[in-house]
Amino acid sequence: MNDTIDFDRYDRIRPIRWTGQALELLDQRKLPFAVEYVSCEDSDAVAAAIHALTVRGAPAIGIAAAWGVVLAAKTIEADDGATALARIEPAMQRLNAARPTAVNLAWALARMRRVLAVAGADWREVLAREAQAIADEDLAANRRMGALGAALIEPGNGVLTHCNTGSLATAGFGTALGVIRAGVAQGRIAQVYAGETRPWLQGARLTVWELEQDGIAPILIADSAASHLMKTGKVGWVIVGADRICANGDTANKIGTYQLAIAARHHGVKFMVAAPSSTVDMETASGDLIEIEERDPGELFAVGGNRTAAERVGAWNPVFDVTPHELIDAIVTERGVIERPDAAAMKAAFGG
């Protein structure tokens, strides 16, 4: 076992590219069968890309929104930041409305507002520097989280992950998938199991693709096989990401996470949430206050454009759920590990 991570091998995918004039997004609707970037020339194109899941994943949508603000600045005339802020606010509201659950979107926009409000005549350059800083800090946070989370994993076990929390969902390396990459690199993880993650198949399409780029061979399972896998004793940890972690540790994440946590506790499997501090929302007291995004029921009727459901059927498509903090064994951020998270532990770690 070693404690080094070869980032040249494990951190090569970049879903978001800033050209200086436009934002290029790796189109995650088309992976793994096509690797294509789309170019966003204005902030509304970025908002549309976030809503359409062209770019997705809590940290990644925050980063994309920050660059969306930079694109919006191209259309604004102002001599200082405060004047620009008033004029750019409508575009920021449209970016914020793109998706409701991941706090990173609002967090990134609030950060852009803070620097713009006090900027001078160079306010456009200030915005661009802040967007780049948000991306750079996310990458550094993911690499630190990887090491902190991997250190919790006893060597020799398998791990199960859900959805996609890798480079595609962040500035690079990933959150939960970063922990898994680090655990594999250090020889701690014997086998990675990936849940397909219906209906959008982030696991089957994105996580499997990412791991294959690293030379890691995951085993794909149906979402409905997760409890049965845990019963076999082959998995020591369930490791997932987050879209919003509340002041008491309740965590919103991809739909299906909650039932994984229930099954994990029943089978004595440990449950880890890995997310940067930009996903922590100390303003929201508990998980019942989180707005859960519901998407087009049509996402349940077909896969890859091929219908899989009988005709004339209704559907309900919430795309997140909330795992109560009592079912979480560890929350890992770049600031450290919170074991058995609750309101007191979160306050000690994040203030508020």
Ligand SMILES: CSC[C@H]1O[C@H](OP(=O)(O)O)[C@H](O)[C@@H]1O
């Ligand atoms: C590090 S990504 C966090 C989070 O975002 C994903 O949701 P979506 O694919 O709908 O953007 C999923 O919940 C991940 O765990």
